[in-house]
């Protein structure tokens with residue numbers, strides 16, 4: 001628990017216009033709001049495609065925020081992980097009730113940082129890219145041409161087949177991949193070299209979900225992430241990395257909502 | 266929240282009156298900024314909480330509808346956002362650096378809803394007595410603020426007092442005051458500059474409130490005199506293009522020695538504000554950081570425009586005038602006395618807070634009673650930065666302490682004897698702060714938070 005926070009006090013993150021997309025249930029059943037956080041290159045749109053409406057249909061007010069420089073949020077070339085997690089905390093604090101944070105890909109790393117600043121009701125790390133050299137080596141091996149430029153501050157390019165299973169038609173996969181933007185070069189470097197996040201405040205329950213067939217996050221990384229929070233990952237074989245856009249997008253979101261229902265959130 | 270309404274359900278008695286047992290629930294007194302954060306953090310640490318609030322809404326001092334709210338129409342924060350907000354619930358990005366009091370209230374209301382605190386609060390209920398019960402527990406007697414219904418007593422496992430200390434006016438006594446024909450009001454009763462329009466106004470007191478009101482008088486009154494006892498350092502709200510407190514913390518982070526920081530600040534003030542003696546103001550008789558900081562960008566400006574006439578201390582009141590200590594006389598229609606507040610804890614025996622004859626409580630870290638391990642006070646601080654951050658960590662420490670106390674009484678006992686009961690009074694201020702009543706609870710935020718960090722870490726390490 002870090003009490004002295006000179007950086008937050010003396011150098012607050014500068015504000016920026018923030019895109020938040022929402023779907024809310026017709027009748028408020030008092031369920032916990034969800035805040036989805038996309039990974040690098042993605043925006044709130046990735047959740048607006050299926051997950052937001054589906055969660056709202058099951059009674060959960062659902063929101064997705066685009067961190068600065070992503071989706072429809074304001075531009076921010078030099079953004080850091082701290083700035084991204086600031087955007088998440090700002091969006092969470094603007095909701096009427098204590099929220100559940102759901103981070104996908106590198107968005108899970110951003111959520112981990114946000115958890116040290118905001119006492120979430122619970123958190124879900126979906127196909128979490130928590131960084132470090134192993135992730136990098138894996139990416140380099142599978143997609144050298146798309147990964148190498150990122151080392152020099154260029155754009156990290158994912159191939160459609162890295163992100164989606166074969167059940168997603170080629171044209172659709174290409175269309176989604178074409179919508180990807182990029183994270184700032186600084187944030188990309190920070191993904192490799194960053195300090196472990198501070199412990200989560202309020203000690204929320206954390207669920208890790210992923211696919212053993214994810215071509216970006218190896219199964220061993222899922223297990224490691226889940227162990228940090230004292231659990232095992234919930235696995236969805238046959239799905240690609242972008243679970244919220246894959247053909248069987250319904251399965252993981254239903255499992256997440258079941259988990260929240262069961263834990264009384 | 267459930268309570269019993271029927272006397273038969275009471276299993277405990279005190280002086281022939283029923284006492285309702287609230288088991289392991291903690292009682293919080295007051296739903297101002299300090300009470301709200303106490304409820305939230307106690308809840309987060311798994312405690313049941315009942316909070317009593319004499320008003321009908323949350324927000325304490327920041328709720329201008331409240332009888333005893335000291336804020337006036339134009340009150341803005343004097344600490345910038347990053348210092349003022351609770352560390353785990355930031356104020357919105359699109360708010361200004363120094364929000365208006367209405368925004369602070371909106372923020373507190375949103376905090377209460379976001380963390381679902383209202384179901385824990387009994388509004389319109391005043392605490393009239395807090396007495397130790399068997400062993401370590403407490404009997405808390407309440408009555409409705411409106412006066413109807415009988416008094417009721419509940420037994421709690423611990424009490425966190427968050428009743429605020431900026432509501433009971435501190436009125437100095439002046440010779441001849443009773444005969445004075447003009448109007449005299451305490452700043453707590455001042456609400457709107459319309460009260461000053463076209464009048465000759467004397468503002469008394471060099472604190473932040475006194476300076477704010479003098480600035481309002483400069484713009485609305487026909488004349489304004491500002492009487493202070495000494496010269497002060499007036500820091501502007503912005504230096505080097507950024508909120509002054511943020512710049513100051515940038516310097517603090519470098520861990521420079523105090524004398525160097527004082528020198529830097531004196532230099533900055535000389536270059537920006539200049540030497541105030543040219544306006545007839547007095548040279549401060551102390552260095553910066555030795556009195557509560559005055560943050561005001563407009564005072565010097567209005568003095569420079571002749572809108573505010575700085576004058577010395579009041580010697581005595583006459584029928585139609587006020588005589589000042591330099592022998593001069595002014596003839597105000599209205600005198601606004603901005604001489605601060607006194608802390609009051611009428612529901613507690615002074616002994617519980619080890620208060621001295623003057624009423625000054627002697628608490629460990631200004632928060633923990635040294636007599637009773639299950640009694641704490643939240644928010645009894647004057648800080649060189651915002652208050653909410655400090656009270657947040659205070660109440661985290663209180664919650665952790667109570668957890669340890671419940672889970673491992675023996676270990677807690679040792680911790681208590683070593684760290685709390687015996688620890689000598691410390692002041693948690695960097696500089697040699699003036700030892701006046703104004704500075705009883707003065708802390709430098711970094712020194713104080715470092716001490717809290719140590720306590721919080723120590724409590725985590727204290728295994729069952």
Ligand SMILES: Cc1cc2nc3c(=O)[nH]c(=O)nc-3n(C[C@H](O)[C@H](O)[C@H](O)COP(=O)(O)OP(=O)(O)OC[C@H]3O[C@@H](n4cnc5c(N)ncnc54)[C@H](O)[C@@H]3O)c2cc1C
Nearest residue numbers: 295297298299319325326342343391392428429644651652
């Ligand atoms: C003019 C002015 C400007 C200020 N500016 C700033 C600033 O810029 N930044 C800053 O951080 N602070 C500022 N402060 C300090 C301010 O007091 C604190 O911000 C804050 O309001 C203190 O919170 P609190 O909860 O401790 O006390 P309060 O806000 O006073 O709340 C105490 C609550 O307890 C209730 N209560 C009291 N006694 C009882 C009882 N017996 N039974 C039941 N309920 C009870 C009261 O009704 C009240 O709601 C300012 C103060 C003033 C007067």
